[in-house]
Amino acid sequence: MANISVVRIKCELVKLLQSEEARQGWIKIELVNGSWTELRAEIIGPKDTPYEGGRFALEIKVPDDYPFEPPKVRFTTCIWYPNISFVSGMICQDKLKFSWSAAITLRTTLLSLQALLSAPEPNEPQNIVASTQYKEKHDLFIVTAKHWTAAYAGGSFSSADCDAKIQRCR
Amino acid sequence: MFCEKNNDLRDLVAKHPGLQVKHIKNKAYVISGVVFINEKWLRLKLYLPHFPELRDFQVHLQQQLEYKLYNHANLKVQSDSSLEDLLVQLAKMLPAPTVVDNAQSKQQNIYAEILNLHKPQEYRLQLDDRCSRIRFSNFADYDAHYLELELPSLRPLEHSLPDCVSLGEMLATSARSLGDALALYLRLLDELRPFYDSLADIDELCDVLEPSPITTKHNSRVFPLKDRVYLKLTIADPFASYGSMALQIIGPTEEVAQLRHVLSDGLGSWDMELDMHKNLLRIFDLCYFPMRGDLGQMQAASEEEQHCNICYVYRLDTGEVPLVSCDNSRCVLKCHAVCLKEWFDTLIDGKTFLEVSFGLCPFCKAKLSTSFAALLKT
Numbered sequence: 081m082a083n084i085s086v087v088r089i090k091c092e093l094v095k096l097l098q099s100e101e102a103r104q105g106w107i108k109i110e111l112v113n114g115s116w117t118e119l120r121a122e123i124i125g126p127k128d129t130p131y132e133g134g135r136f137a138l139e140i141k142v143p144d145d146y147p148f149e150p151p152k153v154r155f156t157t158c159i160w161y162p163n164i165s166f167v168s169g170m171i172c173q174d175k176l177k178f179s180w181s182a183a184i185t186l187r188t189t190l191l192s193l194q195a196l197l198s199a200p201e202p203n204e205p206q207n208i209v210a211s212t213q214y215k216e217k218h219d220l221f222i223v224t225a226k227h228w229t230a231a232y233a234g235g236s237f238s239s240a241d242c243d244a245k246i247q248r249c250r
Numbered sequence: 251m252f253c254e255k256n257n258d259l260r261d262l263v264a265k266h267p268g269l270q271v272k273h274i275k276n277k278a279y280v281i282s283g284v285v286f287i288n289e290k291w292l293r294l295k296l297y298l299p300h301f302p303e304l305r306d307f308q309v310h311l312q313q314q315l316e317y318k319l320y321n322h323a324n325l326k327v328q329s330d331s332s333l334e335d336l337l338v339q340l341a342k343m344l345p346a347p348t349v350v351d352n353a354q355s356k357q358q359n360i361y362a363e364i365l366n367l368h369k370p371q372e373y374r375l376q377l378d379d380r381c382s383r384i385r386f387s388n389f390a391d392y393d394a395h396y397l398e399l400e401l402p403s404l405r406p407l408e409h410s411l412p413d414c415v416s417l418g419e420m421l422a423t424s425a426r427s428l429g430d431a432l433a434l435y436l437r438l439l440d441e442l443r444p445f446y447d448s449l450a451d452i453d454e455l456c457d458v459l460e461p462s463p464i465t466t467k468h469n470s471r472v473f474p475l476k477d478r479v480y481l482k483l484t485i486a487d488p489f490a491s492y493g494s495m496a497l498q499i500i501g502p503t504e505e506v507a508q509l510r511h512v513l514s515d516g517l518g519s520w521d522m523e524l525d526m527h528k529n530l531l532r533i534f535d536l537c538y539f540p541m542r543g544d545l546g547q548m549q550a551a552s553e554e555e556q557h558c559n560i561c562y563v564y565r566l567d568t569g570e571v572p573l574v575s576c577d578n579s580r581c582v583l584k585c586h587a588v589c590l591k592e593w594f595d596t597l598i599d600g601k602t603f604l605e606v607s608f609g610l611c612p613f614c615k616a617k618l619s620t621s622f623a624a625l626l627k628t
Contacts, residue, residue: 148593149596184612
């Protein structure tokens, strides 16, 4: 791994772990197998969204030419969201790639992903079903997203209607 | 049989006293040492498993500084050849001895000259173990300077003059002896005194940020002119300091534009009686150039706090510090010119004009002045 990226990741992690967000437990980050190229992060679902109360795990792969290239980030926790694939956890490409700048840090990346959960863009879908649902049956989208948050991310939402539908599917 | 064998070996050792014979087992012998055959010295180690026959022999022969292995595969020997024949054949493998001609022996007199040049009061003289390099340093009037030459060729290996001074060419054309080479070097140091004096004032009275560390080889300086604005002074020809002086203002676009006008007006009234530092103060109407702590953004700021916003390091291995800031005075961006260039080079819409990469601030997207290209090492 290029020296510049290692130095920068080390500095970023120190600052991130000292940040207000980390102290409050809103974001977490750790190395995977002691490697500076692979990290595991966790963000909490933003307030007043269907993701509130959930903890979403992320896999971050840092390229050799970081910070000149953005890190590759994907959700490892299943999430019902128009711009995130529920199969691979990949985020709609231009979210990170095209708004990337060498001055953006891992902290700002995680915070922007948290903010992304508050403002879906259904016209650039990664999950077409969720996107269609968001546009055409918004109430159902909210319930489904809350249910997924409870089922996969430790949220507290429960709906007898959802449970019954799932039982019927089985 | 053994008797006969021992006689052969006894004759061999008598003829070549530099050889040693060692009996290993049965018919196996190892013969090693130095022999003089056909005007050549051979250093060898010979293994004979079936002595006195040469069958399956192996010989390690020193050629220059390494040993080469010869056996039946790469050295054809008749089955009835004697050991002496083998040695003669090995001698043929070595190049003919070099004859020292007069020109060469004259050059060897350089070592006698070294003794005459030993003057501890004027400079320090050092030789390496093999007498192949000589170093002059700690000159009485020029403490930081040094000259290292290869012997006997007098080719400069290291020296303390700026890289733009072609010392090698000068020595090749006008230095016939070691004394000439040293005299030429000392004369150059005298001629370069104004150059070094000018830069010494800058180093002492300005907050020089680059190069770091400053050495006698550097012919440029970067130092602050005001908050977020820097001056780069380069002397292209150290033998003509004022004639070859170039001044570049580096910083946000508007301020650079204003200060360039000030500079061009001021250069017209340059006072040759004053030194470079005083002239620059006059041009920019300053009492002194800002030092660390004078500028708001520098106040009590540790190197860590001033680090580059791209690589997160303050001073790079090349000595470069983060000086680039954008045209937005409220933006906190500070980074190395090389880091910023690398960032622009990775952008699809990064632009290059006359080999200068430029673009927008990676923080606030404000314009970045092209004046920062002056910080890039050419």
